[in-house]
Amino acid sequence: MTTDFDIAVVGAGIVGAAIARLLGGTSLTVALIEARDDVGDGTSKANTAILHTGFDATPGTLEARLVARGYAMLGDYAAATGIPVERTGALLVAWTDEQLQTLPALRGKAERNGYTGCELIESDEVYRRVPALGPGALGGLTVPGESITCTWTTNLALAIDAVNRGVTLLRGRRVTGVEVGPDATRLTCAGGDVTARWVVNAAGLGADVLDGLFGHARFTVTPRRGELFVFDKLARPLAPCIVLPVPSKAGKGVLISPTIYGNVMLGPTAEDLEDRTATGTSERGLAFLLDRGRELMPQLLEEEVTATYAGLRAAIDRDDYLIDVDALHRYVLVGGIRSTGLTAGMAIAEHVGGLLGEALDLTPRPYLPDPPRMPNLGEAGVRPYQDAARIDADPEYGRIVCFCERVTRGEIRDAYRSPIPPADLDGLRRRTRAMNGRCQGFYCGAQLAALSGSPGDFS
Numbered sequence: 001m002t003t004d005f006d007i008a009v010v011g012a013g014i015v016g017a018a019i020a021r022l023l024g025g026t027s028l029t030v031a032l033i034e035a036r037d038d039v040g041d042g043t044s045k046a047n048t049a050i051l052h053t054g055f056d057a058t059p060g061t062l063e064a065r066l067v068a069r070g071y072a073m074l075g076d077y078a079a080a081t082g083i084p085v086e087r088t089g090a091l092l093v094a095w096t097d098e099q100l101q102t103l104p105a106l107r108g109k110a111e112r113n114g115y116t117g118c119e120l121i122e123s124d125e126v127y128r129r130v131p132a133l134g135p136g137a138l139g140g141l142t143v144p145g146e147s148i149t150c151t152w153t154t155n156l157a158l159a160i161d162a163v164n165r166g167v168t169l170l171r172g173r174r175v176t177g178v179e180v181g182p183d184a185t186r187l188t189c190a191g192g193d194v195t196a197r198w199v200v201n202a203a204g205l206g207a208d209v210l211d212g213l214f215g216h217a218r219f220t221v222t223p224r225r226g227e228l229f230v231f232d233k234l235a236r237p238l239a240p241c242i243v244l245p246v247p248s249k250a251g252k253g254v255l256i257s258p259t260i261y262g263n264v265m266l267g268p269t270a271e272d273l274e275d276r277t278a279t280g281t282s283e284r285g286l287a288f289l290l291d292r293g294r295e296l297m298p299q300l301l302e303e304e305v306t307a308t309y310a311g312l313r314a315a316i317d318r319d320d321y322l323i324d325v326d327a328l329h330r331y332v333l334v335g336g337i338r339s340t341g342l343t344a345g346m347a348i349a350e351h352v353g354g355l356l357g358e359a360l361d362l363t364p365r366p367y368l369p370d371p372p373r374m375p376n377l378g379e380a381g382v383r384p385y386q387d388a389a390r391i392d393a394d395p396e397y398g399r400i401v402c403f404c405e406r407v408t409r410g411e412i413r414d415a416y417r418s419p420i421p422p423a424d425l426d427g428l429r430r431r432t433r434a435m436n437g438r439c440q441g442f443y444c445g446a447q448l449a450a451l452s453g454s455p456g457d458f459s
């Protein structure tokens with residue numbers, strides 16, 4: 001069997017892209033294989049986009065360690081690449097006596113996780129910080145380090161960085177079969193087989209199926225749907241920080257958070273399903289969120305809804321990540337990255353690198369390219385339409401196409417000319433924010449569709 005690559009990473013979500021980027025920095029040949037036509041089109045595109053400190057993780061778990069480490073790593077990487085981050089902080093609000101009594105224990109848990117920034121506050125201070133909260137808040141716990149970011153830019157930056165480092169990105173290649181040979185593994189893929197000496201499984205919701213193709217039967221992924229509301233930008237002053245519920249046995253609960261794009265988000269639900277493709281919202285889920293929202297922040301429900309969406313967490317039947325090396329088959333499983341993978345992705349890659357380093361030479365190559373400089377999608381930073389010098393130098397940044405989100409022709413052009421251009425209009429949305437606003441593409445959709453048909457045609 002001829003070997004195309006030293007390592008194939010299956011799945012180009014945040015986790016797979018981070019692993020491919022790390023391996024791409026060595027002298028190994030690396031493929032990043034993705035079933036869909038674009039990177040970041042699975043769970044990594046539909047989450048709550050919070051950069052977690054890991055204050056509430058279960059102390060001593062691999063997840064607790066990698067979330068804390070990932071928080072620091074992604075924070076640094078964001079500064080280097082321009083991934084937007086807003087250090088809003090979070091406030092856990094207690095609405096019952098029982099919840100109030102839990103807060104000191106939560107602070108203790110945070111400290112056991114190495115996070116010492118939490119403070120207990122009285123109810124009047126809770127309302128001073130978030131005046132729009134509904135009546136009945138009894139007290140709170142601050143988590144000043146919790147931050148908001150852009151999951152789309154993060155995934156894309158990691159994947160572009162990987163490609164710039166020499167990783168071969170293969171999109172539209174679902175792996176459907178595995179044949180492990182003495183020296184290499186053949187992956188049967190739609191669009192052409194790939195052989196590699198080692199395989200890393202970062203297939204998210206599909207990780208158990210791929211694991212099964214390697215002969216294992218050790219876990220099952222249960223898609224846990226999280227539905228969310230996105231409210232109009234006029235609602236943004238109502239949510240100066242992330243408002244978290246006190247977690248219970250039933251889960252983390254419903255939060256209210258500002259988004260990096262200037263909106264406010266309410267959600268997510270947590271519902272175990274069987275269908276791994278059920279990323280639509282449901283009447284029941286949205287009704288539940290409206291009921292919760294009415295209690296948490298009644299004023300928010302008077303604002304207009306911009307969009308609803310849902311994401312599927314890859315939940316497994318254990319309370320930690322499942323990362324394991326099968327040296328016999330030259331295979332690494334990276335499974336159960338349920339609800340913290342955006343934050344932990346880079347640390348997961350580092351951890352996988354540590355495990356693989358026992359079998360492979362992962363010495364970094366000298367003279368790696370600089371990390372990519374990503375377009376700013378954050379509302380708090382300067383966007384091209386606001387940048388007079390940039391418009392002077394290139395008038396395309398002064399020609400707005402999407403008026404809701406103020407996206408210019410220059411940004412659309414840049415997206416199509418980038419190392420990983422969008423495969424469809426949804427991919428364009430994740431790269432530019434076009435069609436992400438109030439009208440959801442009603443006004444700009446046709447123009448963007450025309451541009452996507454002839455992306456080279458920018459006069």
Ligand SMILES: Cc1cc2nc3c(=O)[nH]c(=O)nc-3n(C[C@H](O)[C@H](O)[C@H](O)COP(=O)(O)OP(=O)(O)OC[C@H]3O[C@@H](n4cnc5c(N)ncnc54)[C@H](O)[C@@H]3O)c2cc1C
Nearest residue numbers: 011013015035042043044047050175204206226311341343
């Ligand atoms: C509602 C919700 C809220 C969340 N909030 C947060 C948050 O605030 N902060 C945070 O840190 N995390 C959050 N998360 C978790 C985070 O989004 C995930 O942990 C992370 O996106 C997982 O990334 P991944 O790369 O493992 O999976 P994915 O992004 O799903 O990537 C896996 C990829 O593998 C591909 N694939 C699958 N099977 C195959 C195959 N056979 N062949 C080829 N390719 C294949 C898929 O197409 C997919 O693109 C949230 C998740 C949800 C659902």
